[in-house]
Amino acid sequence: MENTLREKAKELLSSGEVGVVIGYGWNRKKTRTTPVFITTPEETDKLIFNELCVNNLSVYLTRKYRDIKKLGRPAIVAKGCDIKNIAVLISEGQLKREDLHIIGMTCEGVVYKQELWQGSLKPEIMPVKCHNCDVRNPHITDTVIGEKSDFVPPEEPTGMVFDKIKAIDAMEPSEKWAFWMEQFKRCVKCYACRQFCSLCYCEKCIAEKNTPQWIETSAHERGNLSWNLIRAQHLAGRCTFCGECERACPVNIPLNLINQKLVLTVKDSFGYRSGYDPEEHPPMIVFDPEDKEDFIK
Amino acid sequence: MNKTEEKTKEDIVEVDKAFEPKIMAYVCNWCTYAGADLAGTGRMEYRPNVRIIKLTCTGRIDPLFILKAFENGADGVLVSGCHPGDCHYTTGNYHARRRWIAFKELMEFTGIDMRRVHFSWISASEAIKWVDLVNNVTEEIEKLGPFMEYKELKR
Numbered sequence: 001m002e003n004t005l006r007e008k009a010k011e012l013l014s015s016g017e018v019g020v021v022i023g024y025g026w027n028r029k030k031t032r033t034t035p036v037f038i039t040t041p042e043e044t045d046k047l048i049f050n051e052l053c054v055n056n057l058s059v060y061l062t063r064k065y066r067d068i069k070k071l072g073r074p075a076i077v078a079k080g081c082d083i084k085n086i087a088v089l090i091s092e093g094q095l096k097r098e099d100l101h102i103i104g105m106t107c108e109g110v111v112y113k114q115e116l117w118q119g120s121l122k123p124e125i126m127p128v129k130c131h132n133c134d135v136r137n138p139h140i141t142d143t144v145i146g147e148k149s150d151f152v153p154p155e156e157p158t159g160m161v162f163d164k165i166k167a168i169d170a171m172e173p174s175e176k177w178a179f180w181m182e183q184f185k186r187c188v189k190c191y192a193c194r195q196f197c198s199l200c201y202c203e204k205c206i207a208e209k210n211t212p213q214w215i216e217t218s219a220h221e222r223g224n225l226s227w228n229l230i231r232a233q234h235l236a237g238r239c240t241f242c243g244e245c246e247r248a249c250p251v252n253i254p255l256n257l258i259n260q261k262l263v264l265t266v267k268d269s270f271g272y273r274s275g276y277d278p279e280e281h282p283p284m285i286v287f288d289p290e291d292k293e294d295f296i297k
Numbered sequence: 298m299n300k301t302e303e304k305t306k307e308d309i310v311e312v313d314k315a316f317e318p319k320i321m322a323y324v325c326n327w328c329t330y331a332g333a334d335l336a337g338t339g340r341m342e343y344r345p346n347v348r349i350i351k352l353t354c355t356g357r358i359d360p361l362f363i364l365k366a367f368e369n370g371a372d373g374v375l376v377s378g379c380h381p382g383d384c385h386y387t388t389g390n391y392h393a394r395r396r397w398i399a400f401k402e403l404m405e406f407t408g409i410d411m412r413r414v415h416f417s418w419i420s421a422s423e424a425i426k427w428v429d430l431v432n433n434v435t436e437e438i439e440k441l442g443p444f445m446e447y448k449e450l451k452r
Contacts, residue, residue: 168406176408177446206361214361216368222450226364229403233360236399258406265402270395284399287391289381293398296416297430 001105002048004145005077008103009044012075018101019072022060024053032114035060039071049077049145051121054110056242058085059198061095075101079110080135084240084275085198087140091278092238094201097140104138106146113247127243128159128256140278161256165264168257180225186251187224189217193231193245193255199238206230232258237266237283240275269293318438320347320373320431321366324419325355325390328379331421336428343428344435347375354378356389360400363414367447373413373438375430380418390418412437413444 009021025036025046033052037060038044057076060068068074078086083104089095109130111117116125123131136149168176191207194200207215207227215230216223232255239259246255266272269292272283324330330351336343352358355378366374376397384390397416405411415434419427 171408173405173408173410174446176406178408180407181450214365216452218452220450220452222368222447222452225407225450226361226368229364229407230361232403233396233400236396236403258403261406262399262403265399269398284395285392287388287395289391291391291394291398293394295401295411296394296397296418 001146002050005049005103005105006044006047008143008145009038009047009075010041012101013038013044014041017073018075020068021047021075021077021103022057022068023047023077023103024049024055024057037068037071047077049105051108051110052114052117053077053079053105054112054114054127054247056082056085056196056198056244058082058089059196059244061086061089061100062198062201063094063203064195064201073099073101075103077103077105078138079105079107080133080138081129081240081242083138083140084135085242087275087278088199088238088240088282089201091280091282097278101142102138102140104141104144106138106144106149107133107136108149108151109133109136112243127247128161129241129243131159132157139276161260164254164257165261181221183253184224184228185221187219187228187253188251189219189224189227190250192248192250196244196248197235198242198244199235199240200231206234228253228255228258232262235259236262237270237272238274239263316439316443318346318372318435318443319370320375320434320438321371322347322349322375322377322431323355323358323362324349324351324375325357325378325385326351326353327385328383328421329377329417329419329427332419332423332427335421336424339424341424341428343431346435347431354384354386354389355393356384356386358393360396360403363400363404367409367444370448372441372444373415373434375415375417375434377417377419377427377430380420383420408446410441410444412441 012018021038023036024033025048027034035055035057036046090097109121109126111125112127132153134153136151138144215227241260241263243256249255266283270283358376363374378390381390417430
């Protein structure tokens with residue numbers, strides 16, 4: 001698999017079809033994978049792909065990384081879940097499909113956090129998204145590498161995140177409030193969730209707008225609440241549940257819960273699943289006169 | 298100072314102590330604001346607890362406004378605009394409705410009591426609906442008491 005990947009990268013770079021291959025490589029101690037940016041055919045041996053490749057590299061295609069754009073037309077090594085984010089970027093006009101070469105990797109799951117890796121991939125160390133994955137054979141690609149996966153996701157999404165959402169839904173408002181305040185209290189406003197997110201590509205984030213100060217910048221409970229709520233709202237109908245924000249969070253705020261809750265809401269209310277069709281408009285910029293609600297009197 | 302005067306003074310202090318909810322209303326210029334205006338010109342009486350902010354359209358109402366109202370001490374929030382299909386800008390309220398559907402779920406999920414946030418469609422001729430809504434919402438929030446959860450957040 002890795003050899004085919006390297007061959008393909010070499011071919012793309014030497015033919016001049018792409019200027020840079022964005023992929024995964026080893027860190028120095030070979031304990032973790034790290035993003036690599038390959039610009040010459042000689043360097044392609046650095047490229048790897050294995051179960052540790054959990055990062056969502058689509059973030060490097062956004063306008064947050066102008067210096068990478070300068071390297072030329074990119075090719076990206078992407079798993080199915082990363083391609084979902086690319087599809088959203090295309091549907092939002094951030095990218096053109098033809099300006100990008102997607103090397104889709106078939107995937108049998110990755111580890112939730114790289115430090116959990118102990119030599120083999122067990123279901124316990126896989127994130128919830130992998131257990132419910134319907135894109136193990138990547139859906140939008142120029143090249144597919146790897147053996148075809150015959151995994152069929154369960155009919156009803158299962159896993160810790162979905163169980164916890166059900167448990168929270170059943171709580172009283174005061175219990176929910178207490179639960180979330182306990183979580184948000186820890187937030188230190190490092191904005192790692194935003195930096196890791198390939199869909200948080202605004203050049204000026206609402207958190208940086210200060211006339212008036214919309215979101216209080218200090219890491220106190222009140223400011224943390226509005227930051228986390230508004231970030232979730234800004235991802236409504238866009239978030240593909242890649243889980244990078246939660247993985248990046250240094251204080252382990254369960255952001256997957258809040259994002260998946262909105263993914264479910266958007267699916268139930270507007271029948272939309274983000275990341276599958278780059279031609280379709282994101283649900284929050286269109287509307288249906290028949291949208292159903294029961295709370296507006 | 299005679300006795301009757303003293304009594305009235307005490308009464309005033311007691312009235313001051315009673316909880317008067319602060320309710321923030323975000324309304325659209327073309328329908329609900331005109332409806333509230335009609336209630337005024339029609340000399341209809343309603344609870345004075347509502348503070349109205351007029352916006353051009355419900356589509357202008359950012360979910361942050363609701364949070365901002367709570368941050369600044371509101372006990373309840375009212376959001377109102379034109380009925381679907383009546384928007385002055387044709388589609389503003391349809392877009393707003395989508396946003397509210399998502400944001401309402403989000404607020405419920407984090408434990409903000411949805412009896413404190415009310416959404417409504419009120420046209421320029423529905424002064425009576427406006428009066429009823431304000432009265433009902435004020436009464437409901439009076440029963441709930443001040444929004445202490447939000448006010449007690451560390452800042």
